[in-house]
Amino acid sequence: MNTPHNPTGVVLSKEELQELANLATKHNLIVVSDEMYEKIIADETPHYSIASFPGMAERTITINGFSKAYAMTGWRVGYLHAPTAYYPAIFRVHQFNTACTPGFAQQAALTLLKDGERAVTEMKESFQRRRVLLQSALEKATNLTVMEATGAIYLFVLVQHNDSNIRDFALRLLDETGVACVPGTAFGSAGEGYLRLSYATFEEDLLEAAKRLVAYVG
Numbered sequence: 001m002n003t004p005h006n007p008t009g010v011v012l013s014k015e016e017l018q019e020l021a022n023l024a025t026k027h028n029l030i031v032v033s034d035e036m037y038e039k040i041i042a043d044e045t046p047h048y049s050i051a052s053f054p055g056m057a058e059r060t061i062t063i064n065g066f067s068k069a070y071a072m073t074g075w076r077v078g079y080l081h082a083p084t085a086y087y088p089a090i091f092r093v094h095q096f097n098t099a100c101t102p103g104f105a106q107q108a109a110l111t112l113l114k115d116g117e118r119a120v121t122e123m124k125e126s127f128q129r130r131r132v133l134l135q136s137a138l139e140k141a142t143n144l145t146v147m148e149a150t151g152a153i154y155l156f157v158l159v160q161h162n163d164s165n166i167r168d169f170a171l172r173l174l175d176e177t178g179v180a181c182v183p184g185t186a187f188g189s190a191g192e193g194y195l196r197l198s199y200a201t202f203e204e205d206l207l208e209a210a211k212r213l214v215a216y217v218g
């Protein structure tokens with residue numbers, strides 16, 4: 001599971017996570033919890049780690065990294081927390097995939113851990129501004145419905161269109177307007193009808209993209 005969520009931007013509530021925790025305990029499941037966008041979240045929305053729920057630490061592998069919180073996509077620095085019993089298997093996979101994170105990337109990560117909070121706060125505020133900006137620009141279209149989102153860097157938008165599927169629509173949109181979105185079906189069949197919009201770009205570009213999209217769908 002993943003919260004804050006890519007592609008929807010939804011942040012799971014304490015109650016929703018408790019339901020998942022109950023389910024995992026009842027069926028003796030291991031939970032892999034991807035919390036990559038933990039720090040990219042609106043101020044009023046709390047983030048909960050499912051491993052912190054009673055009885056969950058011993059069945060949860062929490063994964064995280066520097067890519068999003070510290071704008072280090074491509075630097076390949078991540079980390080996880082898991083019950084000790086899983087370590088040998090995790091090491092085996094890690095050892096033969098990456099062996100070692102490059103030293104300069106580790107230095108950058110260390111610097112940010114010691115002194116990166118201000119940068120994270122600034123980035124978080126800027127993402128929040130962009131989300132609100134994009135969302136209000138899209139609300140002008142009658143044929144778009146924006147899903148409520150308070151985390152990550154995405155809006156998930158339901159589109160009324162006349163193509164046979166959302167992928168065809170997304171390709172036509174790209175060809176005819178120059179606006180690039182990811183069709184929801186890239187994440188599974190439940191994404192049919194939806195576009196994922198990333199707002200990890202400049203405010204003027206977001207406004208221009210929203211203007212073109214709104215004009216295109218009406």
Ligand SMILES: Cc1ncc(COP(=O)(O)O)c(C=O)c1O
Nearest residue numbers: 002006034036065067073074078
């Ligand atoms: C939810 C989520 N987890 C993990 C990743 C992977 O991050 P990276 O491979 O840059 O560490 C991404 C990247 O988009 C993501 O959206």
